[in-house]
Amino acid sequence: MDWFEEWFDSPLYEKLYSNRDEAEAVQLVELLIDELELNKCSKILDLGCGRGRHSINLNKRGFSVKGIDLSRQAIKTAREKVEKMGLDNIRFEVRDMRNPLDESFDAIVNLFTTFGYFESDEENASVFDSVVKMLKPDGIFVLDYLNAKKVRESYRPSDSGEFQGIHYDIERYISNGSIFKEIEFSGERVNGERTYSERVKLYPLEWFQEEMAKRNLVIDHVYGDYEGHAYDPETSSRLLIISHLKE
Known part of the structure; x- marks a missing residue:
């Protein structure tokens, strides 16, 4: 069993991280909508959705959202949240992000460092193969990752x-x-x-540039935080990559 299968399904995980910042999740969603014109998209996939923080905030803004995660406990919690809130047009499914769905999406988001969990570089890069199979031509792919250098x-x-x-x-x-x-x-x-x-693997921006270019994912913006500041490898808190699938 991989570390993430055991840890993310543990009730201790939910207790340790129960106070994760909802305001931060809202701020990221606001950036995606206001700065990146994500409002043109109607159907979004949250790849590695966890307990559904970002999926729910996107859905509240009017999008049709599907969230997938390998953790059964995470999906169970996300579904319970949605049911309690009475939200529509949002679905959650237990699934490995390396295995593409038989659906297409206007945008795919991979947020809060839900990347780099696999042992090899090839396995991690295979997530991009999954993305391009599910993304509509010219669709948006957002990857929110840690700043490895910092x-x-x-x-x-x-x-x-x-x-x-x-x-x-x-x-x-x-x-x-x-x-x-x-x-x-x-x-x-x-x-x-x-x-x-x-x-979590510590990949620099250059690694993403190379691997995404191999798959016709064109990088449009690279931000260093959820306020939309430019990425600086020395000081930025995040590595937020905005790309689109070249037709």
Whole structure:
């Protein structure tokens, strides 16, 4: 079992990240709509949608949205949110992003570093093959990724804390071109100790430029944050790539 299959389905994942910034998700969606004229698109695929934060915000703005994720627990949570909110024209499905759907979309978004999880560069690049098979000609592909250079230079080696009576310790390190995060939970509520891992490949902008060009994905804009500032490898918090599929 890959690390993401085990960790993302764990109830401890939802508890640890329960306070993820909804305002940040709204800000990103606003950028996509206002700056990139995404309002011209009617059907959007959220590739690696997690618990549905961005899918729901896109749907609230009037888009038809489908979210896919490999985590059954994530999809279950996303469906529960939608049902509770009474939203229409939004669907969620358990699916591997490497396997394209038999549908086409006006735009595909891959947000909040839901990329670089696979062991090899070839596997990670295969996500682009999946994208081009599902994207309509001239359709938009958005990839929101970490700024690898800044991560290498400023990551925090360790963190610790508590929530709901559960203690956690986080260790971070870089090895073989990836950033690793080892998370250990302890306390009576977890019956001893449990350990999970995260691993994300640290790709520079040049890698994306090369791999996307091979697949006729033309990069139009590269932003460095959710406010729409230009990307700077030294200082930017994000690497936000906007591209379209060349006809």
